[in-house]
Structures are given as C-alpha cells and as structure tokens.
Amino acid sequence: MLDYGLDMSGVRRDLALPALVAEGDELEALVAAQSDWTLPTPAAGWTIAHQIAHLAAADANVLIAIRTPAAFEDVLKKVAAEGDRSADLDAAAGAAEPRSELLERWRTGRAEVAVALADIPLRQGFPWFGSELTATLMVPLRLMETWAHGQDIFETLGVRHPATDRLEYVAALGVAGLGLSFYAAQLPTPAEPFRVELKAPHGHTWAWGPEDATQRIYGSALDFCLRVTHRASRAETDLTAVGPDADKWLDIARVFL
Structure with missing residues (x-):
C-alpha cells in the first residue's frame, strides 16, 4: 500500500472522524449564511462556489472509491484526459449550479463520506490518485x-478562521509529508531524523x-x-528551522502532490 508515503498509522478514526465532520459543519455555517458565492478567493479564478464545488467533487470521488472501487478507474481516466485542467473543470461545473443545489450536494456528500469512512474496515484499501489508501x-x-x-x-470573507485542536491532524499530515515534500522537489529524502515542535491553539x-x-x-x-x-509563504509564518535539511524542508513543504 503506497499511501503517498504518509504514515498516519497512529490516527484514531473514532477521534478523527468527528473532527472531520466538525470542520465541514463549521465551513457550512459560514457559507450557508452568504448569499453571494461569486466572490473571488485567493485561488486564481476560483470563487467561493468553485471552492465548495471542488470539495463536493472530491467527496463524490471518495464515495466511488469506497463503494465501487472498479468504477474508480473511470475517474482516473477522466482526470488523465483532462490533465492539469481537471480540478478547474470540475470546480467550474459545480460553480455553475444554483447555489442551493450545490450546497445541498456538498452537505449530502459530506454526510455520506463520513458514514462510508466509519463503516469501512480500517485496513481495507481502496483506490485513489496514484495510490491506494485506507480510512x-x-x-x-x-x-x-x-x-x-x-x-x-474565510480569508475572502474577512472572517477569522478559528484555530482549533483539529489542526493537529493537519499538522501531523505535514510532518508525515516530509518524504513527499522532497520527492516532489526531486531531492533525496534526508536520512537524519527531524524534530517538530508546534505551539497548539490553546497553548x-x-x-x-x-x-x-x-x-x-x-x-x-x-x-x-x-x-x-x-496557504502562506514561509516568510509569512513564524516558523524557525534549525539545520540545513530542516531549512530546505520549510521551503518545499507540502501535503499533496
């Protein structure tokens, strides 16, 4: 199982799933109160509607991968045919839907994904892009x-995005993404171990x-x-690196290909 080299074996699904649901609910509460989804976001060419459409499309792909793994091959072929435009095309198609329909599709998809990820055996793999994943x-x-x-x-609307302890899962992915970061930069992964110490939202x-x-x-x-x-350049953060490999990592850090 490839899992992009991201070792998240210590994650407890019974704790992580409620965090995922809460993150989606928080975002839904924000966007459901906004009548104008055409506002441009920091992602070039993407409005609020594009952002929600992208999340909805990803959730739909998760459901295909888990429920009908063989059919996921069609998803892979579509993405391969569209190339770098794939995410933009899916987002644009969803953004063209009536706001109420897109919101309901995203809401329903999120709920179904939570159920699917709760029900699938922890060690049962399912296809994903360039890899095989587990819940x-x-x-x-x-x-x-x-x-x-x-x-x-949140940035588009000028609203503070609350920092919660759910960030621990994002941070853990970031730490696990060390090898992925160097791989994507076409650099050898350092052999030395790393220490990462982060101040959590509550101190x-x-x-x-x-x-x-x-x-x-x-x-x-x-x-x-x-x-x-x-979502931020290195210069915009308070992060400090000690050691040349750590310094390089902050330059190239990522959690996705």
Whole structure:
C-alpha cells in the first residue's frame, strides 16, 4: 500500500472522524449564511462556489472509491484526459449550479463520506490518485482539504478562521509529508531524523520526532498548517528551522502532490 508515503498509522478514526465532520459543519455555517458565492478567493479564478464545488467533487470521488472501487478507474481516466485542467473543470461545473443545489450536494456528500469512512474496515484499501489508501489516511486528508479550502473562503470573507485542536491532524499530515515534500522537489529524502515542535491553539505543544534530533522546526501549529497547505509563504509564518535539511524542508513543504 503506497499511501503517498504518509504514515498516519497512529490516527484514531473514532477521534478523527468527528473532527472531520466538525470542520465541514463549521465551513457550512459560514457559507450557508452568504448569499453571494461569486466572490473571488485567493485561488486564481476560483470563487467561493468553485471552492465548495471542488470539495463536493472530491467527496463524490471518495464515495466511488469506497463503494465501487472498479468504477474508480473511470475517474482516473477522466482526470488523465483532462490533465492539469481537471480540478478547474470540475470546480467550474459545480460553480455553475444554483447555489442551493450545490450546497445541498456538498452537505449530502459530506454526510455520506463520513458514514462510508466509519463503516469501512480500517485496513481495507481502496483506490485513489496514484495510490491506494485506507480510512486511516483518508479521514485526515479530507479534514486537511476542508480546512485548507475553508481557509481560502474565510480569508475572502474577512472572517477569522478559528484555530482549533483539529489542526493537529493537519499538522501531523505535514510532518508525515516530509518524504513527499522532497520527492516532489526531486531531492533525496534526508536520512537524519527531524524534530517538530508546534505551539497548539490553546497553548500546549505538539511534538514529533526524537528530542535529540539536530534537524528541527518549531513555531505555531497554525503557521505550520498554513505553510504545508501552501496557504502562506514561509516568510509569512513564524516558523524557525534549525539545520540545513530542516531549512530546505520549510521551503518545499507540502501535503499533496
């Protein structure tokens, strides 16, 4: 099982799933109160409607992958045929729907995804883009994407995006994405261990890696999440790197290909 090299084996589904649901509910409460979904967001060419349509399309793909894995091959073929335009095309198609219909489709899809991810055996794999995943990884991936696209919408509306302990799942993905980051940058993955220490929203510390590691990153969990989801440049964060490999990682950090 490839899982993009992201080791999230320590994730507890019974805790992560409610966090995913809460993240979606929070974003829905924000957008449902907005009558104008045509406002442009930080993603070039994407309005609020595009952002919601993208999330809805991803949820639909999760359901296909889990419920009818063989049919996911058609999804892969469609994406391959569309190339780099695929996400934009799906988002544009959804954004053209009436707002009420798109909102209901997203709401229904989110609920069905939560049920599907709760019901599937933890070790049962299902196809995904370039990999095979399990619920253990898909739950935090969906949470991360919901949070990241939600960040775009909160920013568009000038509303503070509340930082909650749900960010721990996004931060954990960011830490697990070390190898993915170097792979995407076509660089060898460093052999040395890393230590990551992040200040959580309520003042405590989340930490990963051996305490005596010489390659270290520390700062706020929120800034780390913004960085690994490419919602903030490194210069816009308070993150500090110690060691040349850690310094390079902050330049290229990501949680998706």
